[in-house]
Amino acid sequence: MLKPDIQYTQVLNNHGIKVHAQEQFCTGCVLGKHHRESFQSRKYRPRAPGKLIHVDLCGPMHVTSLGGSKYFLVFKDDFSRYRRLFFLMRKDDVAQCLETFLNESRTAGNTVECILSDGGHELTPLM
Known part of the structure; x- marks a missing residue:
């Protein structure tokens, strides 16, 4: 007023x-x-690393990186908040990065149970 x-x-x-x-x-x-309306609190909270992973693909960026990448893909563990970042030249490289991340998780002794994305279509063919 x-x-x-x-x-x-x-x-x-x-x-x-x-x-x-x-x-x-x-x-x-x-x-x-x-x-803003607050988000509803989630009922499920993971109790160990690897149980819930958030994934997001960002790009294309206006400026390419020194290595020629225009995209980056981030994986975030909901329990530990650990993040793993991959730089990509093309969106088609998402499958290889996902495979690498899953192998790294298995090597660390963590079983990925759930992958949560923002609804982008880059992961749809892989699921």
Whole structure:
């Protein structure tokens, strides 16, 4: 709301200047005070590394890396928060990176039970 400054309004009124100020809604103020809906809390929390893995592919980037990559793929373990990052030249390299990540997890003694992605189509053919 646009609220008239009471102190200045009183000063003007004391000097014989009538101020008819009204409170008005300011769209920017109203939108600025809105809060996002919070995410529902998940019922499932993993109790060991490797049980739930989040995956996201980002790119293409406007600037290529020194190695010529335009994409990166990140795997994040929900339990330990460990992240593994792969740089990719093409989206087609996702399958190889997934295989590498799963092999590394097995070598570390962790069995990946669930992979969660943001709904991107890069993992759909692999599942």
